[in-house]
Amino acid sequence: MVDNNQKVLTNAAGIPVPSNTVSKSVGKQGPLLLEDYTLLKKMAHFNRERIPERVVHAIGSGAYGTFTVTDDITRYTKAKLFSEVGKQTEIFARFSTVAKSKGGSDIYRDLRGFAVKFYTEDGNWDMVGNNTPIFFMRDPIKFMDFIRSQKEHPKEHWRHDQMWWDFWSLTPETIHQVLWLMGDRGAPMGWRHMNGYGSHTFSLINEANERIWVKFHFKTDQGNKFFTDEQWRKLQGIEPRWAAKDLYNAIEEGNYPSWTMHIQTMTDEQAQNFKWNPFDLTKWVNVAKKLLKTKCSYSATFLQN
Ligand code: HEM
Structure with a gap:
């Protein structure tokens, strides 16, 4: 109607x-x-x-913004969202931590969620990403066991380091993501200073109904910045919602954060002949190497938290 x-x-x-x-x-x-x-x-x-509480990604902050196309990728896609350079689409982004429960700090060592909803004229399009291009496992049936190892123990109600390492050490495909998690990327300096990755391999279809495999990367225009272990451990006691406050204050001051969205592309033939399975989420290829690269845009002007 x-x-x-x-x-x-x-x-x-x-x-x-x-x-x-x-x-x-x-x-x-x-x-x-x-x-x-x-x-x-x-x-x-x-x-x-x-919602009483999400089992994962319970702590987060969101903001509205705008997606602007800067480069022509119509040779890969007929989606109206990307139809012409300069086209703008309203978006909503939600950044989150994963393991801790509601009321916890948003700057402890953990992966970060990076979810973007595009309000396109073809319907809403959700890009549910993380701040790393890979994941702990390639088979979702292990996810529930993994998350239980990260959450509070049902008896004592606190998190046990031993439970995580138990799971990781018995699940060797997690090693790549564990290295990212235990490195700088596991402690980003708030939501504004981290990249986002669609992580999965998606497909785009063009006017000729040809398919191209694609990955979406959102690179922070603020630059990647990280806390040291000493910094976030101290700060989370003083200001548990440091990341929320940082984003909120930046927006209130008119200092709108933005990200540039890149795509990595791969033809069916390249996918068939690649040295490993490009649909395996525990692996990743550096953008500059092997794959075609093009750039469209993502300039998010956040209007509210
Ligand atoms: C291994 C399979 C996975 C399972 C079974 C799974 C399951 C879930 C569940 C149950 C939620 C909470 C939904 C809610 O209560 O609203 C969630 C949220 C989320 N997941 Fe996953 N997940 C998986 C992998 C991933 C991967 C690979 C990514 C990133 C590429 C991801 C990113 C997210 C994000 C960003 C949210 C929060 C969305 C928001 O902010 O609204 N998940 N996931």
Whole structure:
């Protein structure tokens, strides 16, 4: 249904819906139908809208912004989002830590979530990334065991270093990510001074319906900066939400952070012949080597926290 301002009513995924106040029925007096997707969606949202706590990524900060296309990548994609240089799309970004529970500090050593929602005219597009281009494992069935090793122990209710190392040492494919985590990237100086990576290999389809494999990298224009162990350990006791405050204050002062989005591309043929499986999330290839590289843009002007 189009309202007086000619705006299209959509559901949370950006898909147009006819109405959110009238359910589908069999005739005027007939029963309501369980096939009514909009009714089910609305109920499902309502049932879950008070979130007690996310099991991972419980601590985070978000901000609205704008995505601007700076380079032409239409040879790879027909998505309207990238249709012309200069085109702008509204976005929302949420930065998060992973393991600690609600109320914890946002500057301890951990991976960071980097989730961006693009409000495109084709519907909402979610890029759920991290601040590293790789991950601990390639098989999601191990994720639950891994996260349990990171969370508070069910008996004592504190986190045990031994549980993490137990899991990591028994799961050798985690070593690459563990090295990143225990290096500088595991303690970024707040949300503004870290990169974001879509990490997974996605595909883009162009007008000729040709597919290209792609990875998305968001490079911070503020520069990568890190805390030393001594710094974050001390600071988290004084200012547990240091990262939230840093982002909030920067935005309030009009000092809007921004990131530049790059893509790495690979043809099907290159993927088939590559030295390892390019869909394996525990591995990564340096942008400058081997792969084609092009740059589109991401200039996020954050409007609010
Ligand atoms: C191994 C498989 C994985 C599983 C089973 C998994 C599971 C989850 C779950 C259950 C949540 C919480 C959702 C909620 O309560 O709202 C979550 C959040 C999140 N995950 Fe994963 N995850 C996996 C891998 C990844 C990877 C590889 C990335 C990055 C590329 C990632 C990035 C994120 C982010 C950024 C969030 C928070 C999103 C937000 O800010 O709203 N996850 N994940």
